[in-house]
Amino acid sequence: MTMNMQQMSMGAWTLVLAALTSFAGSLIGLACAARAHRHRGHRVAVVWTACAAVAIGGVAIWLMHFIAMYGFAVDGSPVRYSVWLTVVSAAVSVGVVGLGLSLVTLRRASTPRLICAGALTGIGVAFMHYLGMAAVRFQGDIGYDPLLVAVSLVIAVVAATAALWFTIVVRATLARLGAGAVMAVAVTGMHYTGMAAVHVVMIPTQTLPPAVDGFDLVFPVFLASGLIVAALLWALFTTGTPGLDRPSTHAVR
Numbered sequence: 001m002t003m004n005m006q007q008m009s010m011g012a013w014t015l016v017l018a019a020l021t022s023f024a025g026s027l028i029g030l031a032c033a034a035r036a037h038r039h040r041g042h043r044v045a046v047v048w049t050a051c052a053a054v055a056i057g058g059v060a061i062w063l064m065h066f067i068a069m070y071g072f073a074v075d076g077s078p079v080r081y082s083v084w085l086t087v088v089s090a091a092v093s094v095g096v097v098g099l100g101l102s103l104v105t106l107r108r109a110s111t112p113r114l115i116c117a118g119a120l121t122g123i124g125v126a127f128m129h130y131l132g133m134a135a136v137r138f139q140g141d142i143g144y145d146p147l148l149v150a151v152s153l154v155i156a157v158v159a160a161t162a163a164l165w166f167t168i169v170v171r172a173t174l175a176r177l178g179a180g181a182v183m184a185v186a187v188t189g190m191h192y193t194g195m196a197a198v199h200v201v202m203i204p205t206q207t208l209p210p211a212v213d214g215f216d217l218v219f220p221v222f223l224a225s226g227l228i229v230a231a232l233l234w235a236l237f238t239t240g241t242p243g244l245d246r247p248s249t250h251a252v253r
Contacts, residue, residue, distance in 0.1 A: 118161025
């Protein structure tokens with residue numbers, strides 16, 4: 001039987017915290033991507049690209065998703081999460097985002113590469129979301145509205161492409177802040193659009209499989225992500241090698 005569900009059962013703070021987390025991760029990740037593009041041709045660019053993938057894929061996308069999911073509730077059943085699928089979703093998110101970023105951070109930027117990078121990054125956002133949803137465990141099944149799923153994918157791809165364009169092409173501080181905001185809107189908007197596509201069907205006779213509570217999952221990850229963010233901020237503010245830390249002279253073509 002179809003049952004009611006809630007997206008913000010804990011209050012609007014889950015939405016606010018999720019959006020702020022996504023903004024912080026996006027801003028740091030895009031700053032790392034810009035640093036990688038500036039160092040293009042040097043091995044250090046690979047390190048900055050990896051840092052950007054962790055910040056965007058791990059914090060802005062993955063952590064944001066599970067903070068927002070902390071407000072997800074289904075009437076008549078506890079909600080739990082599969083640990084191994086949760087870990088896989090994090091790895092996929094970081095990996096796909098890293099692949100997309102590498103198209104513009106490790107090679108000369110061009111319009112086709114930028115579009116491909118935005119598409120891959122956006123797909124990484126969407127794929128992580130639906131893989132993360134596959135980790136949800138309750139006494140029932142989840143179904144989706146195909147149209148809203150398609151809309152959520154379009155939001156992720158378009159906004160991710162715009163954020164990368166701002167990062168690579170425009171160097172003004174306000175533009176970087178705008179890029180982070182655009183990316184955060186992409187991730188948060190994609191999440192809640194994807195959640196609007198959800199409908200749940202309760203199966204009272206179904207046994208709840210082994211899984212962990214949302215708080216047990218999110219809290220330690222939130223602390224670990226805080227340390228990651230602190231480390232990336234420290235790296236951004238303390239590194240800069242003369243001769244290597246100069247802007248690239250190649251424009252997007």
